[in-house]
């Protein structure tokens with residue numbers, strides 16, 4: 259029995275409260291696991307470094323020294339890696355292409371919220387790491403070379419309602435939200451993706467937020483092999499965010515690995531996503547969504 263079975267089952271049990279606020283760690287048996295590349299290195303002091311890269315992007319190192327292990331994500335600065343393992347980790351990142359070839363600048367404004375300084379620094383390392391990668395994912399590697407040398411993203415922290423928003427190259431984060439959710443660095447990836455999208459105005463917002471959350475949950479948090487739990491009876495492809503993202507994940511894995519790049523071009527020219535599906539795949543969004551849902555529920559009948 260695949261793990262998606264239990265997620266779907268729990269949705270049914272929840273009945274009227276069928277919306278999940280967070281992705282469930284489950285994997286549909288019909289969808290191939292993301293490819294994982296592993297590099298192992300032995301340190302002169304007898305410790306080990308094991309670096310794993312899941313899918314296209316998410317990479318992390320497990321460093322074991324004197325029997326104690328710790329994990330470090332590739333987006334953390336090398337200064338966070340214990341000195342004895344630093345050279346080995348850097349070598350592994352290079353072998354995996356994890357050292358960004360283009361650096362950008364990230365300014366932090368915590369003038370309204372000095373308490374947020376530490377969180378802001380951790381957010382900053384994620385923006386520095388992910389921005390060029392998201393540009394490569396959406397526009398191709400050539401576009402990364404064209405990022406101007408002085409390209410700057412500003413992170414502003416404010417005491418406000420809501421979570422966060424991006425406007426141009428500015429990302430504003432609610433300090434109330436991060437106080438309640440100190441581990442929610444995924445919001446930083448979501449907003450960084452909006453900066454890279456730079457759309458001139460969007461006709462189908464659900465489709466855009468689905469793309470943004472696809473990059474968050476299925477690329478940058480791929481190592482947990484997230485799978486957003488949907489309710490086959492009530493979820494719709496227009497539900498946006500994680501639900502739409504899970505639909506895109508299925509399309510990428512089973513139909514078209516270049517789907518995200520193509521979708522990105524539709525948004526850039528203010529095209530219609532509904533029309534794009536019919537022209538590109540010969541099926542409407544609804545028809546493909548129905549196929550996706552059928553693939554999820556097959557094993558539960």
Ligand SMILES: [Zn+2]
Nearest residue numbers: 448452467470
């Ligand atoms: Zn958004």
